[in-house]
Amino acid sequence: RKEVEQDPGPFNVPEGATVAFNCTYSNSASQSFFWYRQDCRKEPKLLMSVYSSGNEDGRFTAQLNRASQYISLLIRDSKLSDSATYLCVAYTDKLIFGTGTRLQVFP
Amino acid sequence: DAGVTQSPTHLIKTRGQHVTLRCSPISGHKSVSWYQQVLGQGPQFIFQYYEKEERGRGNFPDRFSARQFPNYSSELNVNALLLGDSALYLCASSPGAPLETQYFGPGTRLLVL
Numbered sequence: 001r002k003e004v005e006q007d008p009g010p011f012n013v014p015e016g017a018t019v020a021f022n023c024t025y026s027n028s029a030s031q032s033f034f035w036y037r038q039d040c041r042k043e044p045k046l047l048m049s050v051y052s053s054g055n056e057d058g059r060f061t062a063q064l065n066r067a068s069q070y071i072s073l074l075i076r077d078s079k080l081s082d083s084a085t086y087l088c089v090a091y092t093d094k095l096i097f098g099t100g101t102r103l104q105v106f107p
Numbered sequence: 108d109a110g111v112t113q114s115p116t117h118l119i120k121t122r123g124q125h126v127t128l129r130c131s132p133i134s135g136h137k138s139v140s141w142y143q144q145v146l147g148q149g150p151q152f153i154f155q156y157y158e159k160e161e162r163g164r165g166n167f168p169d170r171f172s173a174r175q176f177p178n179y180s181s182e183l184n185v186n187a188l189l190l191g192d193s194a195l196y197l198c199a200s201s202p203g204a205p206l207e208t209q210y211f212g213p214g215t216r217l218l219v220l
Contacts, residue, residue, distance in 0.1 A: 004149075031207070032207045034207075042213070043197055043211040043212060043213050043214050044150065044197070044211050045211070046208075046209075046210070087149050087150075091207035093162075093163055094140070094152040094155060094163050094165065095140070095142075095150075095152060095199075095207065095209060096152070097142075097149030097150045097151070098149050099147070099148055099149050100148075100149050
């Protein structure tokens, strides 16, 4: 079983749609959690950290449920520029990445 | 400010050869980590260095080695290359504690023929 699991997608959504990505992690000792965004053939870039209280950055909302070992990312009012792969990440003593969920937003 | 830089950007090698990849962290950052990303997968942790000492090692064979220099730059070495070593090799730097805040360089794309 992978330490961080994500639905690989792809998620194909129209502009303006709301899309949600889910992720589970297996190591209960994981201390911190993140969502990274990776564009095709580019490096991952930190999108946001994830906290139990939930956090929001503009159209993006991330949530952590430690009891269920579950992380989510919600994107509202999707833009064409949101098309990318979204990587769920857990940190113990190193960053553990999920496989990534691919999002394609179409006009 | 310059971000994390890596060299070379692309590399083609043949099986059995050796390769050295280089990384310069963001100015002031003291930690460097290396990751391997094969197509369709997330990055896999290889090594982490902090203040020139190895702080972590992933599940990679001994053919993979790394070091960090006094100026905090780093090298990743891979010996006896296999076809399966073809991947994007990413370097990430951290300012220090906490080490989980990492910024990635553009990567070196390695193709082994």
